[in-house]
Amino acid sequence: MSQQKSFIQQKITAMSSLLIKGPLAFRAGFFILLFLVTLAILEPCVNNYLLKGHSSTEFGLFPKLLPPSFEHPLGTDHFGRDIFSLQLTGLKYSLIIGLLAGGIATLVAVVIATTSGYLGGKVDSVLNAITNSVLVIPTLPILLAIAAYVRMNLLMLSFTLAAFSWPWPTRVIRAQILSLKERPYVDLAKVSGLNSFEIMFFEILPNLMPFIGVGFAYAIIGAMIAETGLRLIGLGPGDIPSLGLLLFWYMGFGAIAQGYYQMVLAPAALLILIFISLNLINVGLEEIFNPRLKKITGL
Amino acid sequence: MITKRMIRYVGIKILIYLITIFVAFSVLFFFLRLIPGDPVSRFIRQIEQRYSIQLAQVTREIIAEYKRKFGLEGDLLTQYISYLRRVFLEFDLGPSFLNFPNPVQDLIAWRLPWSIGLLGMATLISWIIGIISGTLIGWKRGSKIDSVMFVISLCMSQIPFYLLALFLVMFLAYVFSIFPPRWAFSPTVTPGLNLAFISSVIYHATLPSLSLILISSFGWLISTRSITITILGEDYLLFAQAKGLRKIRILNRYILRNALLPQTTGLAMSLGFIVNGFYLVEWIFSYPGMGTLLVQAINALDYNTVQGIILISIFTVLTANLIIDLVYPLIDPRIRSE
Numbered sequence: 001m002s003q004q005k006s007f008i009q010q011k012i013t014a015m016s017s018l019l020i021k022g023p024l025a026f027r028a029g030f031f032i033l034l035f036l037v038t039l040a041i042l043e044p045c046v047n048n049y050l051l052k053g054h055s056s057t058e059f060g061l062f063p064k065l066l067p068p069s070f071e072h073p074l075g076t077d078h079f080g081r082d083i084f085s086l087q088l089t090g091l092k093y094s095l096i097i098g099l100l101a102g103g104i105a106t107l108v109a110v111v112i113a114t115t116s117g118y119l120g121g122k123v124d125s126v127l128n129a130i131t132n133s134v135l136v137i138p139t140l141p142i143l144l145a146i147a148a149y150v151r152m153n154l155l156m157l158s159f160t161l162a163a164f165s166w167p168w169p170t171r172v173i174r175a176q177i178l179s180l181k182e183r184p185y186v187d188l189a190k191v192s193g194l195n196s197f198e199i200m201f202f203e204i205l206p207n208l209m210p211f212i213g214v215g216f217a218y219a220i221i222g223a224m225i226a227e228t229g230l231r232l233i234g235l236g237p238g239d240i241p242s243l244g245l246l247l248f249w250y251m252g253f254g255a256i257a258q259g260y261y262q263m264v265l266a267p268a269a270l271l272i273l274i275f276i277s278l279n280l281i282n283v284g285l286e287e288i289f290n291p292r293l294k295k296i297t298g299l
Numbered sequence: 300m301i302t303k304r305m306i307r308y309v310g311i312k313i314l315i316y317l318i319t320i321f322v323a324f325s326v327l328f329f330f331l332r333l334i335p336g337d338p339v340s341r342f343i344r345q346i347e348q349r350y351s352i353q354l355a356q357v358t359r360e361i362i363a364e365y366k367r368k369f370g371l372e373g374d375l376l377t378q379y380i381s382y383l384r385r386v387f388l389e390f391d392l393g394p395s396f397l398n399f400p401n402p403v404q405d406l407i408a409w410r411l412p413w414s415i416g417l418l419g420m421a422t423l424i425s426w427i428i429g430i431i432s433g434t435l436i437g438w439k440r441g442s443k444i445d446s447v448m449f450v451i452s453l454c455m456s457q458i459p460f461y462l463l464a465l466f467l468v469m470f471l472a473y474v475f476s477i478f479p480p481r482w483a484f485s486p487t488v489t490p491g492l493n494l495a496f497i498s499s500v501i502y503h504a505t506l507p508s509l510s511l512i513l514i515s516s517f518g519w520l521i522s523t524r525s526i527t528i529t530i531l532g533e534d535y536l537l538f539a540q541a542k543g544l545r546k547i548r549i550l551n552r553y554i555l556r557n558a559l560l561p562q563t564t565g566l567a568m569s570l571g572f573i574v575n576g577f578y579l580v581e582w583i584f585s586y587p588g589m590g591t592l593l594v595q596a597i598n599a600l601d602y603n604t605v606q607g608i609i610l611i612s613i614f615t616v617l618t619a620n621l622i623i624d625l626v627y628p629l630i631d632p633r634i635r636s637e
Binding site for chain 1: 315319323327330331450453454457458459461462465466468469473474480578579582583593594597598600602605608609612613616617620
C-alpha cells in the first residue's frame with residue numbers, strides 16, 4: 001500500500017513541478033481553465049455588484065442595444081440585458097453542465113471499464129462490443145431528438161449528455177487496465193491470495209487515477225460539444241442560459257447580420273477557450289503519466 | 300482459400316451489424332412513440348393555424364384516415380410491426396409533416412446529394428492535406444516546427460465544426476463580404492449543368508466546407524504524424540537510408556505508402572459519418588442538406604422525418620463500418636491471422 005501512496009505522491013509532485021516549469025502548452029491550458037473557473041465561481045458576486053441584485057436574464061434592466069462602454073463592457077442586447085453579465089452566467093452553467101455530465105459519464109466509464117477489463121473473457125467482449133457500437137452510432141441526431149421531445153432540467157440534461165459521452169473515457173480506461181493487469185505487482189497480489197475485487201480496488205484503481213483524469217477531460221469536452229450543439233438550435237431547458245443558448249438567442253435575433261458581432265463573438269470565444277484549455281491539459285496529463293508518449297509528442 | 304475461420308468472422312460481423320441496426324431501430328421507434336402528445340392532432344392544429352381555419356368539424360373518419368396514413372392505428376405492437384414492414388419491405392419511411400403528403404424518403408432524396416457533395420469533397424480535401432502535412436511533420440519530428448504544429452493541431456482538432464462556422468460566417472460573409480452567408484447557390488442562376496450554376500455552387504460551398512477542412516485536416520495530421528514516426532523507427536527505413544535513396548523517394552515510397560493503408564480505413568469510416576457530423580454547420584449556413592432538414596423537422600415536431608433521418612444516418616455509418624470490417628482483412632494480412 002505504502003508503495004502506491006508514494007506513487008501517487010510522486011505524481012502529484014510531478015504535477016506541481018509541471019505547473020511551475022512544465023511545458024508551456026500545459027501551463028497555458030491549466031491557467032486558462034483556472035481563470036475561467038474562477039470567473040464562473042465569482043459570477044454571483046460580480047453580477048450582484050454589476051446588476052444591483054437583479055438577475056442577468058431579467059428583461060429591461062438597461063436601455064436596449066447600447067454599444068460597449070465602461071459600464072457595459074459588451075453593451076446591452078435587444079431585451080436590455082447586460083451582455084457581459086450574461087456571458088458570466090452562461091459560462092457558469094456551461095461549466096456546471098460539462099462537469100456534471102462529464103463526471104457521471106466518467107463514473108459509468110470506470111465501472112464498465114473495470115468490470116470489462118479485469119474480468120476479461122465473454123464479459124469483456126460483450127461490454128466492448130456495446131461500447132464500440134455506441135461509439136459508432138451517430139449520437140448527435142438522437143440527442144437532438146430527445147432534447148426536442150422531452151422537457152428537461154439541468155440534472156436530466158446532464159444525465160442525457162452523459163448517456164452519450166461515456167464510451168470515450170471507457171476506451172481510455174479499459175486500455176490502461178489491460179496493460180496494468182499484466183504488471184508484476186498484480187501477479188504478486190494474486191499469489192498472495194487477494195481476490196479479483198481486491199486487486200481491482202487496491203492494486204489497479206490507484207494507478208488508474210491519471211487515466212481517469214484524462215477520460216474525465218475527454219468526457220467533459222464531448223458533453224460540452226453536444227450540449228452547445230443542441231442549445232445552438234434552441235433545444236434543452238430554456239431557463240438555463242448556457243453559452244450555447246446565448247448563441248441561439250443572438251443568432252435568432254440576427255446579431256451577425258445587424259453588426260452586433262460581440263453578442264456572438266463573446267460566447268463563441270469563451271467556448272473555444274474552454275475546449276482548447278481542456279485539450280492542452282489533456283496533452284500534459286498524458287505526457288506526465290505516460291512517459292513513452294514523450295517520444296511521440298516530442299514536447 | 301475460404302476457411303471455416305473466415306466464414307465465422309464474416310458471420311459474426313454481419314450478425315453484430317444486423318443486431319445493432321435492429322436494436323437501434325426498435326429503441327428509436329419506441330422512444331419516439333412514448334413521447335406524450337398525439338402527432339395527428341398536433342398536425343391538424345398546425346393546419347388550423349397555418350390557414351387560420353377552424354377544423355372543429357374534423358370528423359372521426361378524417362382523423363382515422365390520417366392515423367392510418369401515419370401508421371398510428373392500433374396498439375403499440377401493431378404499429379411497430381406495421382412500421383417494421385413498411386420500412387424494411389416497402390422502403391417507405393412514411394409521410395412527412397413538413398411537406399405533406401410527400402413521403403420522408405423523397406425529402407431525404409432531395410437533400411442527400413447536397414450533403415454528400417459538400418461533405419464528400421470537404422472530407423477528401425482535408426484528408427489529402429492532413430496526410431501530406433502529417434507525413435512532412437512526422438519526418439521533421441523533434442524540430443521546433445513539429446512541436447508547435449503538433450500542439451496547434453491538438454487544439455484545433457477538438458474545436459466543434461459549428462463554432463468555427465460561426466466565426467467564418469461572421470468574418471468572411473458579413474464583416475468582409477467575400478462569401479455568401481447562406482444557401483447552396485445564387486437565386487439568379489438556373490439549376491442545371493451550366494458553368495454559372497456550378498461555379499455558384501462551389502462559391503456557396505466554400506465557407507461550410509472550410510469549417511470542416513480547417514478542423515479535420517489537423518485531425519488527419521495528428522494520426523498521420525504518429526504513423527510516420529512509427530515507420531521511421533523501422534529497420535527497412537534505416538536500410539533505405541543506408542542505401543542512399545533520395546529523400547523524396549523514401550518519403551513517397553516508404554513512408555506515404557505505408558501510412559496510406561490505415562488512413563484509407565479512416566477515410567472510409569469518416570465518409571460513413573458524412574450524413575452525420577455536420578448537422579449544425581449546414582443549419583448555420585441554411586445549406587439545403589440533411590442537417591438543415593433535421594433541424595427543421597425537429598422544430599416542426601415532424602417525427603416521421605426525424606426518425607427517417609436518424610435511421611438513414613445509423614444505416615450508412617454501420618454499413619460503412621461493416622464494409623471496412625469485411626474488406627480490411629483482404630488488404631491487411633495481419634488482421635486476417637487474428
